[in-house]
Amino acid sequence: MLLGYSLTPFGHDPDAWTKARDRRRLGxxxxxxxxxxxxxxxxxxxxxxxxxxxxxxxDLSSVAVPFExxxxxxxxxxxADRIGIVAAASTAQHEPYNLARRFASLDLVxxxxxxxxxxxxxxxxxxxxxxxxxxxxxxxxxxxxxFIYDKAAxxxxxxxxxxxxxxxxxxxxxxGPLNVNRSxxxxxxxxxLLEEGDDAxxxxxxxxxxxxxxxxxxxxxxxxxxIRSVEAAGRRRSDVRLVANIVPVVAESEQALGxxxxxxxxxxxxxxxxxxxxxxxxxxxxxxxDLEGFTILPPSLEMGQRFLGDVVPELGRRGLIGSRRQETLxxxxxxxxxxxxxxxxxxxxx
Numbered sequence: 522m523l524l525g526y527s528l529t530p531f532g533h534d535p536d537a538w539t540k541a542r543d544r545r546r547l548g549x550x551x552x553x554x555x556x557x558x559x560x561x562x563x564x565x566x567x568x569x570x571x572x573x574x575x576x577x578x579x580d581l582s583s584v585a586v587p588f589e590x591x592x593x594x595x596x597x598x599x600x601a602d603r604i605g606i607v608a609a610a611s612t613a614q615h616e617p618y619n620l621a622r623r624f625a626s627l628d629l630v631x632x633x634x635x636x637x638x639x640x641x642x643x644x645x646x647x648x649x650x651x652x653x654x655x656x657x658x659x660x661x662x663x664x665x666x667x668f669i670y671d672k673a674a675x676x677x678x679x680x681x682x683x684x685x686x687x688x689x690x691x692x693x694x695x696x697g698p699l700n701v702n703r704s705x706x707x708x709x710x711x712x713x714l715l716e717e718g719d720d721a722x723x724x725x726x727x728x729x730x731x732x733x734x735x736x737x738x739x740x741x742x743x744x745x746x747x748i749r750s751v752e753a754a755g756r757r758r759s760d761v762r763l764v765a766n767i768v769p770v771v772a773e774s775e776q777a778l779g780x781x782x783x784x785x786x787x788x789x790x791x792x793x794x795x796x797x798x799x800x801x802x803x804x805x806x807x808x809x810x811d812l813e814g815f816t817i818l819p820p821s822l823e824m825g826q827r828f829l830g831d832v833v834p835e836l837g838r839r840g841l842i843g844s845r846r847q848e849t850l851x852x853x854x855x856x857x858x859x860x861x862x863x864x865x866x867x868x869x870x871x
């Protein structure tokens with residue numbers, strides 16, 4: 522079972538800050554503490570959602586992490602050395618060359634543990650498709666063994682293994698190559714957050730699919746639809762990992778359930794219960810919806826600590842999770858490393 526942890530300063534309940542009014546939780550060290558705890562518990566990735574690229578107009582969200590996601594991810598990667606880091610970035614807010622360079626750099630800094638949560642422009646599906654294709658082509662600017670560092674011959678890299686993606690499309694004009702070599706996992710993992718709506722881009726390009734629903738019935742429907750869409754796009758079910766958003770409310774006993782109050786679902790299915798009850802529900806839900814795992818959205822930091830300290834060990838006792846020593850995010854997710862197009866006789870294009 523794959524596990525992800527969605528990072529916030531106080532919790533995903535918008536009122537959580539009122540119960541823990543401590544400005545230090547907005548700082549890097551406090552956020553690192555959460556990531557380190559998730560890493561120690563065996564989580565596979567941390568999610569930096571960045572309010573999905575929505576800029577504040579007249580409010581600041583207590584749920585939002587107050588750092589630019591890729592800069593925060595770079596800092597976290599130097600201190601937490603095993604967990605994957607998936608950072609959001611909007612196609613409407615970033616020039617594609619700069620975004621490709623930023624995530625390629627993050628993938629090298631993290632030694633192959635980076636993922637890009639693609640936040641497409643809702644107003645134009647065509648531009649989103651073209652944008653992701655351009656970024657992917659830029660990530661393929663160099664073959665895996667292009668940099669040879671041959672001192673005797675004075676050759677820094679093999680020019681025949683550099684591929685210039687010269688793109689001129691309906692929406693974008695971008696010329697490569699990217700000045701970043703390939704990472705240990707080939708390319709950053711492409712992640713998409715899915716609910717109701719157009720899923721064509723995710724079905725064609727997504728690898729880590731984060732499913733968002735308020736009910737089990739809704740989750741079952743989204744999961745089934747995505748599997749059909751992936752296969753209709755000419756891909757295999759094994760090419761993607763389906764992970765559902767969960768809001769855990771962990772109680773010490775069944776009698777204590779009401780003491781924590783009922784927290785409304787926040788972009789995920791709420792699960793109330795003891796550690797054993799929540800482990801039961803996670804196991805049942807994974808089977809019913811053909812899921813590989815879950816992203817945990819703790820409503821408060823206390824609930825996050827309870828999940829890490831009580832539910833995760835229960836999952837371990839059931840053999841649903843175990844210690845993973847894989848080095849890259851792709852390894853942790855069980856995804857194949859992408860073969861460079863040149864290795865299959867294809868030229869890089871976008």
